[in-house]
Amino acid sequence: MDAVEQSPARRSPGNFLTRTPNPRESLVYGVVLALLASLPVLVAAVPQMTDYASHLARYHVMLDGGRSPFLARYYEFHWRWNGNLGADILIWPFASLFGLEAGARIMTALIPALTGLGLVTVEWTLRRRVGAGALLALALIWSPALGMGFLNFCLSLAAALFAFALWVKLEGRPWRWALFVPVSLLIWLCHMSGWGVLGVMVFTYELHRRRDLSAFLAPWPLLPPVLPVLLLGGATRGALDFGKAPLVYKTGIFLQAMRDQNAALDTNSLYLILLVFCIALVLRRVDGRLGIAAVLLGLLAVVMPRHFGGGDYADYRLIGVALMIGCLAIDKAGPRWLLMLASLLFLGRLAVTTEAWVRTSRETDRILTVVDRLPEGARVAGAVLVERSAWGIDPLQHLPSFATVRRDALVNTHFALPGIHMLQLREGGPGFIDPSHRVFHRAGQPVDLSRFAPARMADYLWYVGKVEPARLPAGAQVIYRTQGSLLARLGKPVRLAIPQRQG
Numbered sequence: 474m475d476a477v478e479q480s481p482a483r484r485s486p487g488n489f490l491t492r493t494p495n496p497r498e499s500l501v502y503g504v505v506l507a508l509l510a511s512l513p514v515l516v517a518a519v520p521q522m523t524d525y526a527s528h529l530a531r532y533h534v535m536l537d538g539g540r541s542p543f544l545a546r547y548y549e550f551h552w553r554w555n556g557n558l559g560a561d562i563l564i565w566p567f568a569s570l571f572g573l574e575a576g577a578r579i580m581t582a583l584i585p586a587l588t589g590l591g592l593v594t595v596e597w598t599l600r601r602r603v604g605a606g607a608l609l610a611l612a613l614i615w616s617p618a619l620g621m622g623f624l625n626f627c628l629s630l631a632a633a634l635f636a637f638a639l640w641v642k643l644e645g646r647p648w649r650w651a652l653f654v655p656v657s658l659l660i661w662l663c664h665m666s667g668w669g670v671l672g673v674m675v676f677t678y679e680l681h682r683r684r685d686l687s688a689f690l691a692p693w694p695l696l697p698p699v700l701p702v703l704l705l706g707g708a709t710r711g712a713l714d715f716g717k718a719p720l721v722y723k724t725g726i727f728l729q730a731m732r733d734q735n736a737a738l739d740t741n742s743l744y745l746i747l748l749v750f751c752i753a754l755v756l757r758r759v760d761g762r763l764g765i766a767a768v769l770l771g772l773l774a775v776v777m778p779r780h781f782g783g784g785d786y787a788d789y790r791l792i793g794v795a796l797m798i799g800c801l802a803i804d805k806a807g808p809r810w811l812l813m814l815a816s817l818l819f820l821g822r823l824a825v826t827t828e829a830w831v832r833t834s835r836e837t838d839r840i841l842t843v844v845d846r847l848p849e850g851a852r853v854a855g856a857v858l859v860e861r862s863a864w865g866i867d868p869l870q871h872l873p874s875f876a877t878v879r880r881d882a883l884v885n886t887h888f889a890l891p892g893i894h895m896l897q898l899r900e901g902g903p904g905f906i907d908p909s910h911r912v913f914h915r916a917g918q919p920v921d922l923s924r925f926a927p928a929r930m931a932d933y934l935w936y937v938g939k940v941e942p943a944r945l946p947a948g949a950q951v952i953y954r955t956q957g958s959l960l961a962r963l964g965k966p967v968r969l970a971i972p973q974r975q976g
Contacts, residue, residue: 490810496602499812500593503603506816507589510614513827514582517834519574519841521868522581522622527887527907529577530877531896532564536573543850543881549897556665556699557784559628561895573878584627588614591634592801598638599762605815606803609749612742612819613800615826616793617732618786620866626790629667632660637674653694661699666787670770670794671695677765723775723788730792733822734829736864742818746796753803760804767799833868840872840958843935844879847960851882852900854931854963855910856922858938862915873910873935885927886910901930912938919943934961 494502514520535552539545560580567576589611596607619627636656643649661668672692679691731739731746753759774791781787805811847853855873876882885905888894898905909927914920923944928934934949936942937958945951948964 490813491808493806493808494812499603499806500597502812502816503593503596503607504590506608506611506819507593508586509820509823510585510589510611511582512823513615513830514578514585516827517830519834519837520578520581520622521830521833521837522620523867523870524622524888525577525581525624525868525871526874526878527871528560528622528624529574530874530884530887531894532561532568532577533573533878534896535561536565536568541881543883544877546850547852547881547883547898547900549899551895551897553895554662556661556663556668557625559626559632559663559667560624562662563628581624584624584631585614585619587631588619588627588634591631591638592797594638595634595641595763595801598641599760600804600806602806603812604803605805605807605811606753606800608812608815609746609803609818610797610800611816612746612822613731613793613797614819615733615822616790616797617729617866618790618793620733620826621786623786623790625664626666626784629660629663629665630670630794632663633667633671633674636660636671637678640675641678650694654697657695658699666784666790668695668699669773670791673769673773674763674766674798677769678762681761681765722779726786726789727774727792730796731822732864732866734825734865738822738825739864742822743796745818746800750799750803753805758803758805760802763798763802767795767802770795770798829865830868836957837868837872839955840869840937841875842955843953843958843960844875846953847876847880847882847933847935849880849882851876851880851933852931853882853884853933853935854905854925854927855884855886856912856925856927856934856936856938857886857910858920858936858940859911859913860916861913869937870911871907872937876935883931885931901927905930914938914940922946928963932963934963935959936961 519525534544534548535550537544563580564573564577567580570576571579592607592610593603596603636653639656640649640653643652657668657671660671672695675692675695676688680688683691728740728743731743733739750759770791774788774795777788777791779786779788853873853876855876857870857872859867859870871886873884874886876884877887883898883900885901885907887896887898887906889896889898889906891897905927912920912922912925920938920940920942921944922928922934922936922942923946925934925946928946928949934946935958939957942959945961946963949961951959951961953960
């Protein structure tokens with residue numbers, strides 16, 4: 474009779490939620506959430522990342538290998554081994570199997586899922602269960618770095634998480650160093666910052682475990698692969714630059730550490746993360762093996778310049794990593810209700826990002842109909858309106874690069890700085906690359922393109938922006954409009970000479 478009376482209570486929702494799940498259940502829950510992180514990419518025909526279109530154009534030129542007469546005329550591609558090649562290498566098999574655009578989309582969809590699985594793997598390796606801290610860390614997957622499309626860096630971060638878990642797993646194995654020499658090289662090739670994150674995590678893990686100076690030597694297996702590459706000149710060149718007003722800039726990027734779509738949600742998410750970490754610190758629930766790494770990465774974000782090794786926002790991207798590792802350091806199992814509560818921030822933010830991607834993807838599809846009006850091999854001056862007061866990550870800033878992907882066009886929206894980027898322009902000159910396409914705008918100001926410099930070196934002007942231009946370059950004739958975009962023929966129509974294929 475007692476057993477019959479107690480059975481409903483055992484099955485009651487309240488009783489279920491207050492119990493601590495077994496380790497396998499928490500693992501399954503963590504894995505499902507990690508895979509769900511790819512949802513925005515899956516629902517959008519084109520990933521809504523700021524730099525995505527220009528990366529796609531670079532892959533197109535790289536994979537073409539000079540077969541297109543127009544691409545051979547307009548571009549050069551100088552392959553160079555450096556610490557920023559992750560997606561550039563991975564796109565080869567994906568494009569071969571699925572085509573360039575579909576392959577790049579699949580590759581991009583894998584990155585957030587792999588990052589989430591990397592977090593779950595670290596948590597499981599250290600604690601043999603998935604707790605509240607790891608689930609909270611999932612909210613940092615869609616950081617500004619991923620939203621802006623830093624694919625190489627985000628891929629290297631995912632790889633660094635798996636590599637760190639492997640380092641812990643192989644503790645005490647005498648041959649671990651031999652495995653990590655090639656592993657560290659692969660991560661460095663993905664992106665040097667991911668390799669640096671791995672080095673910090675290994676160092677602080679060993680420092681916490683050994684508690685002596687030998688921890689400084691522990692990460693040595695991560696160093697040998699990089700030295701010969703650097704000595705042979707494979708490192709990416711680029712000036713160290715803190716930018717204008719460094720203090721204002723640094724304050725801004727820390728306040729925008731979780732910037733995505735909604736200013737109120739993103740800033741409050743940051744404050745919540747910091748509050749939870751401080752509470753965990755007071756309650757002594759922060760695992761020093763990861764907590765020290767989070768603090769060190771945060772300090773590195775303060776002292777690092779904005780531009781480093783040819784990349785922009787070298788410091789900004791580390792802030793999200795520091796917060797992610799800080800959440801992962803929170804050592805708290807807890808009942809089911811706590812795990813569900815910890816995952817709500819991730820799920821809420823993911824829902825906002827997914828909705829925004831569905832909406833802006835429709836806008837992108839509409840604007841990309843402009844490409845159908847361009848002749849193959851056109852010379853295009855892209856002009857993209859950038860609202861100075863906008864908070865949300867803008868997915869349209871490099872959209873004209875699709876003219877290169879689909880029409881083999883010369884466009885001014887590419888990353889093509891000499892000595893830094895592998896893609897170079899044969900025509901257009903130094904003023905025909907990123908950021909020449911950006912037209913900064915404040916509310917209420919007219920958009921004046923009459924002196925838009927790149928238009929002097931092109932046959933077409935492709936304008937993207939919600940505000941109609943008040944003035945266009947002299948002689949420009951609008952030949953196509955769609956909501957948020959227009960295409961104009963510049964001056965006297967130019968008949969492009971089609972270069973002959975060789976061989």
